[in-house]
Amino acid sequence: MNHVPTDSPALACRGLVKRYPDVVAVAGLDLEVRRGECFGLLGPNGAGKTTTIEILEGLLDQDEGDVEVLGRRWRTDRDELRRRLGVQLQETQLADKLTVEETLRLFRSFFTDGPTVTELLDLVELGAKRASWVGKLSGGQKQRLAVACALAGRPELLFLDEPTTGLDPQSRRQLWDVLGRFRAAGGTILLTTHYMDEAHALCDRVGIMDGGTLIALGTPRELVASIGAAHVVEFAVEGAPPADEVLHSLPGVRDVRHRDGHVALATSELHATVPALLDRLRQDGAALSLLGTHSATLEDVFVSLTGRHLRDD
Amino acid sequence: MTDRGGASHPLVELTLARFREFLREPEAVFWVFAFPVIMTCALGIAFRSRGAEPVIVGVVQRDGAAALTATLEAAGGFSVRPIAPAEIERALRDGRAPVVVVPGAPPVYRFDEARAESQVARLAVDRALQRAAGRQDAFVAEERPIDTIGSRYIDWLVPGLLGMNIMGTGLWGVGFSIVQARTKKLLKRLVATPMSRAAYLASHVLSRLLFLAMETVVIVGFAWAVFGVGVRGGVAALAVLALAGALTFGGLGLLVASRARTIEAVSGLMNLVMMPMWVLSGVFFASSNFPDVMQPFIQALPLTALNDALRGVMNEGLSLAALRGELAILLAWGLGTFALALRLFRWQ
Ligand SMILES: Nc1ncnc2c1ncn2[C@@H]1O[C@H](COP(=O)(O)OP(=O)(O)O)[C@@H](O)[C@H]1O
Ligand SMILES: [Mg+2]
Numbered sequence: 001m002n003h004v005p006t007d008s009p010a011l012a013c014r015g016l017v018k019r020y021p022d023v024v025a026v027a028g029l030d031l032e033v034r035r036g037e038c039f040g041l042l043g044p045n046g047a048g049k050t051t052t053i054e055i056l057e058g059l060l061d062q063d064e065g066d067v068e069v070l071g072r073r074w075r076t077d078r079d080e081l082r083r084r085l086g087v088q089l090q091e092t093q094l095a096d097k098l099t100v101e102e103t104l105r106l107f108r109s110f111f112t113d114g115p116t117v118t119e120l121l122d123l124v125e126l127g128a129k130r131a132s133w134v135g136k137l138s139g140g141q142k143q144r145l146a147v148a149c150a151l152a153g154r155p156e157l158l159f160l161d162e163p164t165t166g167l168d169p170q171s172r173r174q175l176w177d178v179l180g181r182f183r184a185a186g187g188t189i190l191l192t193t194h195y196m197d198e199a200h201a202l203c204d205r206v207g208i209m210d211g212g213t214l215i216a217l218g219t220p221r222e223l224v225a226s227i228g229a230a231h232v233v234e235f236a237v238e239g240a241p242p243a244d245e246v247l248h249s250l251p252g253v254r255d256v257r258h259r260d261g262h263v264a265l266a267t268s269e270l271h272a273t274v275p276a277l278l279d280r281l282r283q284d285g286a287a288l289s290l291l292g293t294h295s296a297t298l299e300d301v302f303v304s305l306t307g308r309h310l311r312d313d
Numbered sequence: 314m315t316d317r318g319g320a321s322h323p324l325v326e327l328t329l330a331r332f333r334e335f336l337r338e339p340e341a342v343f344w345v346f347a348f349p350v351i352m353t354c355a356l357g358i359a360f361r362s363r364g365a366e367p368v369i370v371g372v373v374q375r376d377g378a379a380a381l382t383a384t385l386e387a388a389g390g391f392s393v394r395p396i397a398p399a400e401i402e403r404a405l406r407d408g409r410a411p412v413v414v415v416p417g418a419p420p421v422y423r424f425d426e427a428r429a430e431s432q433v434a435r436l437a438v439d440r441a442l443q444r445a446a447g448r449q450d451a452f453v454a455e456e457r458p459i460d461t462i463g464s465r466y467i468d469w470l471v472p473g474l475l476g477m478n479i480m481g482t483g484l485w486g487v488g489f490s491i492v493q494a495r496t497k498k499l500l501k502r503l504v505a506t507p508m509s510r511a512a513y514l515a516s517h518v519l520s521r522l523l524f525l526a527m528e529t530v531v532i533v534g535f536a537w538a539v540f541g542v543g544v545r546g547g548v549a550a551l552a553v554l555a556l557a558g559a560l561t562f563g564g565l566g567l568l569v570a571s572r573a574r575t576i577e578a579v580s581g582l583m584n585l586v587m588m589p590m591w592v593l594s595g596v597f598f599a600s601s602n603f604p605d606v607m608q609p610f611i612q613a614l615p616l617t618a619l620n621d622a623l624r625g626v627m628n629e630g631l632s633l634a635a636l637r638g639e640l641a642i643l644l645a646w647g648l649g650t651f652a653l654a655l656r657l658f659r660w661q
Contacts, residue, residue, distance in 0.1 A: 057505060059661065079507060087505040093497040097337040098330055106330050109320035110506040116318040133337075152318075153507070 008071040010035045010157050010188040011056060016065035018051050018212075025051040027212035029065070033157075038179070038189040040199040042298060043209035044310050049192035050090050052209070053161050056190065057087050070157060083111065086155030088146045090162050090192075096135030100126055100145055103134055104152065111153030124148040124178050140171025147178055158182060160191040164198060176202060194310050196298035208302055215305050224296045227304045229254040229266035233273055235281075236262045236290040242280060250276045255304050262290065266300060323508055327516030331490065332523055344485070345528055349478045350535050356474070356597075357467045357540050368437045370412055371396040371404050377416030381442075388441035405431075412438055464628075468543075471536040472623035473596040478528060479555065480590065480616050483562025484583045486524065487517045488570040492579040495570075501661045514655060518563035525559040526552075533627075545630030553633055554626060557643040558619045564650035565615065571657040590616035618642035 011033040018026040026048045033039040041049045054060040056067060058074040058081060067074060072081055094103055104117045114120075121127045124144040129137065137145065143163055150158055160179075164172040172195075179189060179202060193199055199206045200220045208216040208223070216223055224230070229252075241247075241263050247256045252269030267273040270293060281288055302310050320326055335341055370385060371394050372378050378395070385391040396404050396413055401423055404410050412434040415421035420442065425431040444450075494500045503513060533551070536542035544551050569586055573579035593600055593607070594616035603611060611617050622639035625631035633640065 059501060059505060082505070082507040085505075087502070089498060089502055089505070091498045092502040093499065094502075095330065095334055095494075095499065097334050102330065102333065105320040106326045107506065108318045109323040109326040110508045111318075112316060114318055117320060119318070149502075 008068075009033060010037075011069050011190060013056065013067045014065055016052065016055060016067070017063045018048075018055060018060065019063050024212055026055070026062070029209075029213060031207060031214070033188060033190050035188055036183075036186060037204040038183055038191070038202050040203035040206045041190070041192040041209050042194065042196065042199045042206050042302070042310070043192075044194055044302075044308070047209040048212040049209055050161055051212075053159055053190065053192055054089075057085065057159050058082075059087075083113075083153055084156050086150035086153065086158040088150045088158075088160045088163060090165075092146065094134050094142070094145065094149070097133055099131050099133055100137070101130040103145065104148055107149040107152040114152055114154040120148045120152060123151065123181065125174065138171070140167050140174060143167060143171070143175055144178060147175065151182065155187065157188045157190070160189065162192055162194070164193070164195065172198070196302070196310060199298055206298065208298070208305065210302075210306055216301060220298060223298060223301045227254065227266055227296060227301055229268045229300075230296055231267050231270040231273075232294055232296055232300050233265040233267055233270070233277065234262055234290070234292045234294075235265075235277065235288060237281060237286040238289050239286060241286070242284060246280065247277075250280065257303055257307070259309070264300075264303070266296060266304060324512045324516055324519070327508075327513060328519045328523070331516055331520035334490065335486065335520070335524065341486070345478070345482045345524060346531050349474055349528070349532050353471060353474055353532065353536055354539065356470055357536070367392040368412075368434045369394060369410050370414060370434065370438050371401070371410030373398055373401060373413060373415045375416060381414060381416045381420065384445045385438070385441060388445060390437070391441065411435075414438060414442075467536070467540045468628055469624065470597070471532070471540070471542045472627045473620050475529065475532050475555075476558065476594070476616055476620040476623050477591065477596045478532060479525060479558040479619065480562045480587060482524065482528060483521055483559060484566040484569060484587060486521055487563050487566030488573075488579045488583055489576065491517065491567070491570040492573050492576055495573075495659070495661075496575065498661075504660045510658070510660070511655060514567055514651065514658070517567060518560060518651070521559045521563040521566075522556060525555055529555045542627070544627050546626035546632065550626045550633050551623070554619065554622050554636075554640075557622075557640055557647070558615075560647035561615045561619070561643045561650075562647075564647040564654065567654035568650040568657070571654045572659045574659075590614055593617070595620050613642065615643055615646040 009032045011031070013029060013031050016026050016029040016031075017024070029052060041052065043049050051060065055062045056069065058078060069081055070084055074081060098106070101117060101121065104120050108114060108117055108120065115123065118127075121130055124147060126141060126144060126148065129141060134142065134145065147160070147163065150160070164175055167175070176198075183189065191202065203220065205217070205219055206223060207214045216226065218226065244256050247253060247263070247265060250265070251272040252267040253265050253273055254268060255266035257264045265273060265277070274293070299310055302308070367390055369392050372382050372385075374395050374397055382393045385393055394410050396410065401413050401415075404413055405423060405425055411424065411428065411431040413423040415423065422435050422438065424435045504510070529551070533542075533544065537544075565586065569582045570579050573582060593603060593611045594614050596616075600611050600617055618639040622636045622643075625636050625639070
């Protein structure tokens with residue numbers, strides 16, 4: 001593989017807008033993905049991730065804005081871009097009655113350069129399934145096959161739209177390994193996800209998307225740091241919790257959120273917040289029914305930015 | 314040689330993929346192969362040649378019935394059915410007997426003037442009874458019946474069934490699989506590769522050619538083995554026609570499927586396209602039965618051209634040169650619909 005490092009980004013778009021009759025799916029999006037990085041678009045359902053990625057893939061036309069991929073434009077260099085990009089779509093169902101190997105042969109035949117079919121099978125660890133019908137594969141195996149199809153032309157830039165949605169933890173990890181190998185070989189990835197842990201585990205940089213625009217951008221670490229609170233204390237009491245003003249006045253607390261009867265305190269000083277909270281509850285005579293803490297995540301970033309959770313479930 | 318990592322040319326891989334998917338779909342295999350064979354068999358038996366069959370005569374059971382029956386049986390060529398006196402009209406109406414004879418001197422013939430079969434049966438009975446009563450014929454003409462292979466209904470029917478099958482499987486095979494690929498977003502996925510769009514569409518038509526070779530062998534082979542239906546104009550000419558038909562209806566299938574988003578929509582469209590041709594294009598009965606004003610339209614239909622050409626080759630032994638008009642109609646439809654489909658096609 002020969003990825004010449006250049007100054008031009010792998011991908012850049014400016015002022016991207018896509019309108020549908022009853023919704024503006026993408027509302028003025030600026031984005032830049034550097035060569036060799038893994039960039040994640042993180043956002044809830046309906047945020048406009050698929051619309052954005054399909055415009056970048058040249059499958060949808062934008063209403064406004066500029067897109068440049070690998071220094072090329074879709075209007076003038078479509079054929080070249082098709083050869084240099086790998087695409088996995090959110091909803092594609094490959095033919096059920098072809099085998100894994102036949103499916104890969106088909107996709108491989110569209111490219112004049114790339115790994116052999118056997119190499120592709122090994123890359124996604126589907127060698128043992130080469131003669132199975134696609135319809136008989138598990139969800140995780142299907143997704144790995146979809147990624148193998150996307151890798152058939154040895155792409156420089158790989159687009160993945162929610163590659164692990166609906167998969168069990170083990171299958172997700174297996175897919176992450178495949179992506180890790182692609183990156184180790186110098187490939188660039190743009191992926192969308194609504195799993196914060198996936199963005200954490202895979203992405204060098206993350207753009208948080210909501211309502212068709214980016215509401216935050218940075219490395220996972222920067223984003224988590226941006227809420228000024230490294231930890232979250234979650235608790236519930238029988239009866240009414242203390243008023244928000246009271247909770248805000250506890251040492252270290254930066255943010256107070258309520259959800260399903262739980263209260264979440266974002267804090268920069270876990271060691272000071274927890275004892276103070278317990279004292280306060282004891283004074284009030286409130287019976288604690290739940291107490292937990294975790295390091296702040298991208299989920300907490302999203303909550304602190306929008307007041308909502310990434311997933312409704 | 315181009316490196317494709319162990320894969321063949323995209324057109325080959327696409328065609329093979331279509332071919333495999335079809336063979337792995339038992340229902341599809343049934344409709345393409347078993348159905349036309351069953352149909353040929355059923356119609357072949359229903360309309361088998363009746364030249365040597367006896368004339369059915371009803372004889373009313375009253376005085377003289379036994380003698381009349383003996384006379385007819387002695388004359389030969391009759392199958393006598395006893396009819397109760399009260400049953401005469403019902404027997405004529407429900408087709409149990411085309412003519413009913415009431416014994417007597419002279420006998421009475423009951424028959425249906427509007428039915429040719431009834432008329433013929435009456436004449437045959439009359440001739441046998443007159444001769445038995447002593448009538449001398451003025452002369453005896455030499456009789457040369459034709460019951461040669463190639464002129465029976467089954468000989469005429471088989472090319473029509475073959476044509477109908479080529480149309481049906483062409484439209485269904487192409488239309489169904491394309492709309493399925495569209496609803497499963499597989500088309501969109503393919504468009505995201507450097508695959509040539511024309512190659513994708515062409516692979517559907519090409520895979521039709523593969524099936525068609527098999528379909529034709531099965532249908533024509535079966536009709537030949539069981540009913541002795543021949544191919545007078547030669548197998549090569551038949552193969553060319555079958556190819557032309559596959560191209561034509563493959564192209565039409567692409568066009569029908571070019572924009573449909575659901576299986577229901579494409580099924581409706583296909584029936585809309587096929588129904589008039591089943592009726593008008595001479596599958597079960599000759600298209601010349603329709604009024605003259607409709608003929609220019611009927612003759613321009615692709616299935617009419619295909620059926621006429623198939624009958625020309627199978628029944629009349631015509632050469633392809635003599636069928637160039639029909640071939641031109643088929644090719645015009647095939648190329649026209651392919652080009653139009655390529656322009657109209659909805660890839661997402
Ligand atoms: N083809 C379409 N027609 C109309 N609305 C659409 C279409 N595609 C997407 N949308 C709308 O645009 C918004 C963004 O959708 P999408 O990009 O699929 O979001 P995500 O991938 O982040 O879940 C949603 O409100 C969705 O309903
Ligand atoms: Mg989506």
